[in-house]
Amino acid sequence: ETGVTQTPRHLVMGMTNKKSLKCEQHLGHNAMYWYKQSAKKPLELMFVYSLEERVENNSVPSRFSPECPNSSHLFLHLHTLQPEDSALYLCASSQDRGPGDTQYFGPGTRLTVL
């Protein structure tokens, strides 16, 4: 596999469920990101990890919990979500966090909360 992969591609869950999204990058990058993409809204940055350390959390509700066990893997743990959390969740990675560093995106996980 090359690039950035995400699993699952689609997820339907109830508000009381607990699930996890997985992201893996095969690019040797040092930074990884979670974004939320909702209809009619710009991409929202949720979390940033640099060298496995969380460096940014953009006021995301605690029902979203990220985990970065190593520089290649990133998880987003979900619990007691709300219907408005339904969206496409995108993972991205970049070599470092410099302004010129291109972010490479995975295909996303389409999440539906019932």
Place this chain on the structure above:
Amino acid sequence: AQSVTQLGSHVSVSEGALVLLRCNYSSSVPPYLFWYVQYPNQGLQLLLKYTSAATLVKGINGFEAEFKKSETSFHLTKPSAHMSDAAEYFCAVTWNSGNTPLVFGKGTRLSVIA
């Protein structure tokens, strides 16, 4: 606050016609500018980026964009549209000021008519 505006949420062109997607940014410091494309059910893919070198930037798939500081613009163009260009296009901006996040526009959906 720094921001990016994409004029027109939906643009429709005929196959073979010029494609012009507009992007304006607000910034008090020199920006780094990006155009990404998103095909249905896929993540974002980088088309091109401006990082303070040549103001006319050439990207993949025949696209190019010109950085115009006086107009605070970074419009995306392609001389001749192809059916395969139908997708969502996102302009994004960041700045060399600490670890500034990538700020995305709301996107422009391009339709190509045969």
